[in-house]
Amino acid sequence: MRDVAREAGVSQSLVSIVFRDAPGAxxxxxxxxxxxARRLGYVRDESARSLRSTRPLSIGVCFRLGRPFxxxxxxxxxRAVAGTPYRLVLSAVSGSRAEEAALDDLEACRxxxxxxxxxxxxxxxxxxxxxxxxxxxxxxxxxxAEIDWVVSDDEGGMDRAVAHLQGLGHESVTYLSCPGxxxxxxxxxxxxxVAQRLGLVGGAQVRVGGESEEEGVRIAEExxxxxxxxxxxxxxxxxxxxxxxxxxLRHGVGVPERVSVxxxxxxxxxxxxxxxxxxxxxxxxxxxxxxxxRALRRLSPAEGRGTRPRGTILPMSLEVRDxxxxxxxxxxxxxx
Amino acid sequence: MRDVAREAGVSQSLVSIVFRDAPGAxxxxxxxxxxxARRLGYVRDESARSLRSTRPLSIGVCFRLGRPFxxxxxxxxxRAVAGTPYRLVLSAVSGSRAEEAALDDLEACRxxxxxxxxxxxxxxxxxxxxxxxxxxxxxxxxxxAEIDWVVSDDEGGMDRAVAHLQGLGHESVTYLSCPGxxxxxxxxxxxxxVAQRLGLVGGAQVRVGGESEEEGVRIAEExxxxxxxxxxxxxxxxxxxxxxxxxxLRHGVGVPERVSVxxxxxxxxxxxxxxxxxxxxxxxxxxxxxxxxRALRRLSPAEGRGTRPRGTILPMSLEVRDxxxxxxxxxxxxxx
DNA sequence: CTGAAAGCGCTTACAG
DNA sequence: CTGAAAGCGCTTACAG
Numbered sequence: 001m002r003d004v005a006r007e008a009g010v011s012q013s014l015v016s017i018v019f020r021d022a023p024g025a026x027x028x029x030x031x032x033x034x035x036x037a038r039r040l041g042y043v044r045d046e047s048a049r050s051l052r053s054t055r056p057l058s059i060g061v062c063f064r065l066g067r068p069f070x071x072x073x074x075x076x077x078x079r080a081v082a083g084t085p086y087r088l089v090l091s092a093v094s095g096s097r098a099e100e101a102a103l104d105d106l107e108a109c110r111x112x113x114x115x116x117x118x119x120x121x122x123x124x125x126x127x128x129x130x131x132x133x134x135x136x137x138x139x140x141x142x143x144x145a146e147i148d149w150v151v152s153d154d155e156g157g158m159d160r161a162v163a164h165l166q167g168l169g170h171e172s173v174t175y176l177s178c179p180g181x182x183x184x185x186x187x188x189x190x191x192x193x194v195a196q197r198l199g200l201v202g203g204a205q206v207r208v209g210g211e212s213e214e215e216g217v218r219i220a221e222e223x224x225x226x227x228x229x230x231x232x233x234x235x236x237x238x239x240x241x242x243x244x245x246x247x248x249l250r251h252g253v254g255v256p257e258r259v260s261v262x263x264x265x266x267x268x269x270x271x272x273x274x275x276x277x278x279x280x281x282x283x284x285x286x287x288x289x290x291x292x293x294r295a296l297r298r299l300s301p302a303e304g305r306g307t308r309p310r311g312t313i314l315p316m317s318l319e320v321r322d323x324x325x326x327x328x329x330x331x332x333x334x335x336x
Numbered sequence: 337m338r339d340v341a342r343e344a345g346v347s348q349s350l351v352s353i354v355f356r357d358a359p360g361a362x363x364x365x366x367x368x369x370x371x372x373a374r375r376l377g378y379v380r381d382e383s384a385r386s387l388r389s390t391r392p393l394s395i396g397v398c399f400r401l402g403r404p405f406x407x408x409x410x411x412x413x414x415r416a417v418a419g420t421p422y423r424l425v426l427s428a429v430s431g432s433r434a435e436e437a438a439l440d441d442l443e444a445c446r447x448x449x450x451x452x453x454x455x456x457x458x459x460x461x462x463x464x465x466x467x468x469x470x471x472x473x474x475x476x477x478x479x480x481a482e483i484d485w486v487v488s489d490d491e492g493g494m495d496r497a498v499a500h501l502q503g504l505g506h507e508s509v510t511y512l513s514c515p516g517x518x519x520x521x522x523x524x525x526x527x528x529x530v531a532q533r534l535g536l537v538g539g540a541q542v543r544v545g546g547e548s549e550e551e552g553v554r555i556a557e558e559x560x561x562x563x564x565x566x567x568x569x570x571x572x573x574x575x576x577x578x579x580x581x582x583x584x585l586r587h588g589v590g591v592p593e594r595v596s597v598x599x600x601x602x603x604x605x606x607x608x609x610x611x612x613x614x615x616x617x618x619x620x621x622x623x624x625x626x627x628x629x630r631a632l633r634r635l636s637p638a639e640g641r642g643t644r645p646r647g648t649i650l651p652m653s654l655e656v657r658d659x660x661x662x663x664x665x666x667x668x669x670x671x672x
Numbered sequence: 673c674t675g676a677a678a679g680c681g682c683t684t685a686c687a688g
Numbered sequence: 689c690t691g692a693a694a695g696c697g698c699t700t701a702c703a704g
Contacts, residue, residue: 001681010691012682012692013684017689023689045387045444046682048383048387048680051682051683052683075432094411108379348676358699385698387681390700
């Protein structure tokens, strides 16, 4: 910066003014500074900037590697942050990197706020961090006093899914859970509630599922082997749904002729050429917009941390595709 | 840090010494400082650290959102960097964020080196950046004088794939290219070379492919409609292979009975329950290890930027699974 | 083993 | 509109 100032024949503060787009520089001077900077390959130093600046310059994002849902939210976050004066700082959770480490890293980087996608941490631990720095939880509800959150309406979505199946004549539905996942408990609770509300009490089954296609296949095969294949299945995530689908088809159990299958999350991975899975979709783009909105609110000097945190529940949409159809009442072959 | 020093009754430099694990602090003092820091919720500021430190503290990584291959490499990078004194700084490329912007961000963050996964930029642009900061290109060969690179051996892999098909009796092979991808040209060139070397000259076809399952389906359907379905297909990426597979099966063309299909990259997405696709695999973990190794070399004061850049070509392995089988010489039904 | 002082590259008042 | 000076939170010599 000093070099640029010298080369352009101005003071260093003037260069700073030009780069911050602050008032106080003539049109000509501004252009000359910019030209010199370009010529010298000058890049403004973010560390120095954020160290000296009186307000934060960045928003931290904690996400998980290899999850299409997280990638989709991230994509939305970049879009949402584009019009603001903030930049995104990323920190990934993976097999070799715990969520705690990822969050520590973000806290050390002078982020003004933290967005955490699908956190798997205890709510109490998130609370502790939220006391140090504003926290927005995405896709995971947090009822602690300090945390803003944005989630999808599992219950409303589940309602739509079950009603869809009932409309097709299905009288019993088996739900495959996902114990380890961030929204797992919530989804299971939603299913139980909805099943009761829609009078599915006797026909509602909950079975431990998982998060991978492999587990889905195994479950499907167990069902077939036990001669106990339900007429409708809601899988708590799409990988599971895909596995169940594959497992059933492999054993000659028709989908949707004999069994209807619904997935959740609407990942791109679902859009396979062979069969498009009916799925309950989260609106990743709105999730991202709202998350950035919350962060901006906390970052604004006017509002700041004063107000109590806000939770928002976004509707889910049921995308009806190829894997759901009329109930056959066990009259078709394929049932064990 | 000043607060911690005051609270622990020591000087600020002593706190710094403790946190840097530098010699010069008594065991007791060290523990007291650590205890106080924990109690106060002190987090060392990365911006200040990297600004003041005489050597770089971080390595920047530029990757693309929603690509399983990139995620796999990232996972390996986190593992590889764990034992070093450096941290990873991530910057994502996505629909709403150009690769240039992602790299600019990294340059502004005082990274000591940049790892770029599957860059789509012109080599000349990478060169310009490499003059400012050491650059390691992953999965994209760079012959400019300034850039280290680590790639997979497309030609050796292709050799293995074609030989495998020949061993099964296939006399002609159609290659589906991937014009937009980062390694696209290289793979296509590799196929042409290998086809010639293995005497497949007449039977070698190159056809424009793509990067999505949808494109794969379309191509398969065009082949079926034109009555021109080859006996063996190598797709330049796995999504394409999956699409081709789906498209063929849908029209009753048996895989591998009538057509053999090989994909490339061995993404997790390939491990579907129904059919496991034979694929040419990149070793993402070694790719990551080597990339970090290159960066460390450039970062070490001893070696530094003095030596000329090194390129490394890693072997690919052919994972033979369900989609390749003996050639049927057009005697089976299903050929148009 | 411990403390006082300088300085990384910026931004931010404040005086000309 | 422009320049000199202070300071963000650390690390790094260097003196006790």
